[in-house]
Structure formats: structure tokens, C-alpha cells
Amino acid sequence: MGVAIFLFSLAQAWSYGTYTPGHIPTILLGLAVVGFSLFIWWRQDISFDGHYEPLATGVPFRGIQIRKVAVWVFLMSEMMVFTSLFSTYMRYRLGIENCGTVFDRGLFDPVTNPTGWQEGVAVTCFEPASHLIASSWWHLAPGAINTFALILSSFTIVQALRYAKMPDLDDEVRRKKVYRYLGSTWLLAILFLTLKMVEWFIGFYVPEISVIGLHEHDIVSLVSEGYTINADHYQHHSYIDEATGAHMVANIQVSASLFYVTTGTHGAHVAGGIIGLSYMTLKAWKGLYTPANAVSIEYFGLYWHFVDLVWVLVFPFFYLY
Amino acid sequence: MAHYKILGQDPYWMNFFGLMFLTLVEVAAVGLDLSDFAAGYDTTEKVVTLWILTLIAIPKFIMIAAIFMHLYGDDDSKILTMTALFPAFFIIIMVLFIGLTHPDAATGLPDWCRPGNYGL
Numbered sequence: 099m100g101v102a103i104f105l106f107s108l109a110q111a112w113s114y115g116t117y118t119p120g121h122i123p124t125i126l127l128g129l130a131v132v133g134f135s136l137f138i139w140w141r142q143d144i145s146f147d148g149h150y151e152p153l154a155t156g157v158p159f160r161g162i163q164i165r166k167v168a169v170w171v172f173l174m175s176e177m178m179v180f181t182s183l184f185s186t187y188m189r190y191r192l193g194i195e196n197c198g199t200v201f202d203r204g205l206f207d208p209v210t211n212p213t214g215w216q217e218g219v220a221v222t223c224f225e226p227a228s229h230l231i232a233s234s235w236w237h238l239a240p241g242a243i244n245t246f247a248l249i250l251s252s253f254t255i256v257q258a259l260r261y262a263k264m265p266d267l268d269d270e271v272r273r274k275k276v277y278r279y280l281g282s283t284w285l286l287a288i289l290f291l292t293l294k295m296v297e298w299f300i301g302f303y304v305p306e307i308s309v310i311g312l313h314e315h316d317i318v319s320l321v322s323e324g325y326t327i328n329a330d331h332y333q334h335h336s337y338i339d340e341a342t343g344a345h346m347v348a349n350i351q352v353s354a355s356l357f358y359v360t361t362g363t364h365g366a367h368v369a370g371g372i373i374g375l376s377y378m379t380l381k382a383w384k385g386l387y388t389p390a391n392a393v394s395i396e397y398f399g400l401y402w403h404f405v406d407l408v409w410v411l412v413f414p415f416f417y418l419y
Numbered sequence: 420m421a422h423y424k425i426l427g428q429d430p431y432w433m434n435f436f437g438l439m440f441l442t443l444v445e446v447a448a449v450g451l452d453l454s455d456f457a458a459g460y461d462t463t464e465k466v467v468t469l470w471i472l473t474l475i476a477i478p479k480f481i482m483i484a485a486i487f488m489h490l491y492g493d494d495d496s497k498i499l500t501m502t503a504l505f506p507a508f509f510i511i512i513m514v515l516f517i518g519l520t521h522p523d524a525a526t527g528l529p530d531w532c533r534p535g536n537y538g539l
Contacts, residue, residue: 158498159495159498161495167502170499170503171502174502174505178509181514184514238446238450242442246439249438249439249442252438253434256431256487257431260420399487403487407488410479410483411480413445414445414473415472418445418468419468419469
């Protein structure tokens with residue numbers, strides 16, 4: 099609820115480039131609700147020793163931890179959030195002509211090619227981000243590394259749970275194993291968001307390595323390529339008519355918005371996970387996880403695996419296809 | 420926690436290696452030139468790639484949900500799987516009636532769904 103108040107107020111305060119300071123109090127209210135909730139959660143979890151884990155008494159969840167069921171119900175709502183984004187993507191991808199298809203029709207000619215594009219006139223079309231991202235192995239590298247990082251992080255968190263639950267393990271060994279695995283998960287999550295920033299805003303430099311035939315070049319970020327949510331005169335470097343040298347420009351606001359909103363929503367979930375992981379790693383470092391209270395790692399792990407699960411669909415359909 | 424083995428090995432490690440392998444295949448499918456293969460089936464390379472990506476995403480999805488999220492092999496796996504599948508009905512409705520609205524998907528997008536509205 100706090101997140102909703104915060105986001106809606108933020109959107110109201112900066113609506114269409116206009117700043118309205120009247121919404122600042124509700125922004126702060128949203129942050130306060132989130133902060134207070136996190137504080138209550140921390141108070142309850144830090145002292146949780148596993149001996150009062152409430153179990154469901156009614157069907158169909160009788161005997162199952164109530165918090166575990168609650169996490170699953172929460173994940174169901176998350177499924178709906180991402181499904182709405184995916185269905186929107188499918189609708190627009192099928193409903194708006196692909197920019198590559200428009201370009202292939204060739205330059206406009208009133209007699210020979212009346213359906214062609216005209217230089218200087220922006221065509222509204224769907225330009226998938228994959229046209230830039232999947233154009234070379236180097237462009238694809240941040241997204242591909244992120245995919246491996248998320249899978250690895252799913253594995254490290256399940257290992258943290260395994261060692262936290264081992265009943266016959268020395269306490270110090272358990273402490274080290276759990277905080278190292280949780281710390282690795284935290285690092286991988288940070289790596290994910292860092293590479294996301296590199297891919298969106300920063301780009302990177304590829305040095306010359308003549309031994310393997312690699313030439314020095316820059317990998318430009320998506321924003322620097324002009325792939326932005328307000329791009330109404332976007333031009334991909336391949337959209338040039340070879341015969342005349344004419345450039346096709348495109349209005350790609352829908353496709354770019356969809357890409358940034360979907361991958362950004364996923365990124366926000368990773369950022370939320372980093373907050374949880376920071377706390378859990380600290381708790382593990384203090385040796386406060388025991389086989390009795392390790393279920394907290396399991397509950398968080400469900401959320402984290404879900405974030406990985408969403409990426410399993412986001413990566414092929416937004417980055418590769 | 421998992422109380423079973425996969426091919427006699429630890430399920431988490433096996434799942435991890437399996438997911439890594441499938442992701443490599445996924446990335447390779449995009450990088451490889453499949454135009455000849457596509458021509459053999461009278462279709463385009465993009466369609467072949469989409470099929471490969473979709474077919475790989477399904478087992479990856481199941482592997483994470485079943486093994487890492489413990490929807491397989493635990494005492495409460497069955498009811499929690501049912502819980503996880505509950506939104507499937509709504510998801511199918513959303514995908515079929517919004518995502519794949521046909522037959523006019525290519526031309527029938529209303530003006531308010533297109534760029535140029537809402538001051539953008």
C-alpha cells in the first residue's frame with residue numbers, strides 16, 4: 099500500500115514534465131508507510147526463533163505455514179502484474195507493424211511504391227529492443243550475463259537455505275556457509291542492476307585484442323542509440339536506403355515504453371530483493387539463522403526464484419526476439 | 420527441501436547445470452544463422468527463433484518452479500502447485516483476449532492505443 103501511495107504520488111508530482119509540489123506530502127506518506135512496515139517486519143523477524151511459526155488450520159492449507167501460503171498468494175498477484183505487461187507486449191507487437199518490415203517495403207514512390215516510407219516522415223512502427231541488443235554478441239553480453247547471474251543467484255539462495263536447515267552442522271560452519279551464499283546472492287543482484295544500467299544508460303568499451311581478432315570499439319547504450327520512451331524520430335543505423343542514402347525515421351514510443359516498463363518493473367523487483375538480501379546477509383553474518391528459523395530464507399527464496407522465473411520469459415522475448 | 424535425487428545426483432546442482440545449458444542454447448539460437456533451416460520449413464528465421472525460445476523457456480520455467488521453488492517433492496507441493504496455477508485461468512483470459520486479439524490485430528488497434536495520444 100505504501101509503495102502504491104508513493105508511486106501514484108510520484109507520478110502526480112511529475113506528470114508530463116510538470117512539477118507539482120503539492121504531492122510531496124503524499125510521497126513522504128508513502129515512504130513512511132513503507133519504512134514503518136519494514137521496521138515492523140524487522141522487529142518481528144530479528145527475534146524470530148522458529149518456535150511460533152503459525153500453521154494454517156483450515157482446508158486446503160491445513161498444516162502448512164501461514165506465511166508460506168501468504169507468500170504464494172502474493173506471488174499470484176505478482177503473476178497478474180507481469181501477465182498484464184506481457185499481454186500488452188503481445189498486443190502491441192502484433193498490432194503495430196514491425197519497423198524492419200516497413201523499411202523492407204522500400205522508399206516511397208507515388209507510382210511504383212505507394213506504400214513505402216518517406217524520408218523525414220516518421221513512421222509509427224514497432225521496433226523491438228532486440229534489434230539493437232541482439233545485433234552482436236557484445237551488445238547481448240550484459241543481458242546474457244544477467245541471465246546467468248540470476249540463475250546462479252537462484253542456486254546460491256537455495257544453497258543458503260540448505261545449509262541453514264542442516265541440523266547436524268557446526269554453528270560456525272553454518273554461519274559462514276549461510277552468509278557467504280546469501281552474500282553471493284546479494285552481489286549477483288547488484289551485478290544484475292549494474293549491468294542493467296550499463297545496458298540502458300552507460301554502454302561500455304571493448305579493447306583491442308589482436309590475438310583473437312578483436313577490434314577496439316564502443317558498445318553504445320540503448321539511450322545513446324536513441325531508443326527512448328519519447329523517441330518519435332528514431333533512426334536505426336540499418337534503416338538507410340542503399341540506393342539513395344535516404345534515412346527512415348520511426349516513432350517507436352510504444353515499443354520503447356513497453357521495453358523499459360517491463361524490464362524496469364522486473365528491475366524494481368530485483369532492487370526490492372536487494373533490500374531484503376542486505377538484511378538477511380547481515381543477520382546470517384551475525385549467526386542468527388538456525389534450522390528452526392531458516393524458513394525465512396525459504397520465504398524470501400520463493401520471491402527471488404519468482405524474479406528469476408519472470409526473467410526466464412523477459413530475456414528471450416524482450417532481449418532476443 | 421528436496422528429498423530426492425536427479426540421475427543419482429543432488430537436484431539443486433543438476434537443476435542449476437540444466438538451466439545454464441538451456442540458457443546457452445537460447446543465446447546460441449539467436450546468434451546462429453538459421454535461415455537455411457527456416458527455408459527448409461518454408462518459414463522465416465525469426466519464426467524459427469521464436470519457436471526455439473518458446474520451447475526452451477517452458478522447461479526452464481518448470482525447472483525453477485518445481486525444483487528451486489519446491490513445487491515438486493515436498494509434502495505441501497501439491498496444494499501449493501494448485502495455488503500457483505490458480506491465476507492461470509485469468510492469465511489465459513488476459514493473453515487470449517488482450518494479447519492475441521485477432522483477426523484484426525495487425526490493423527485494428529484503436530487510435531487511443533497508438534502513439535500521439537496523451538500528450539506523448
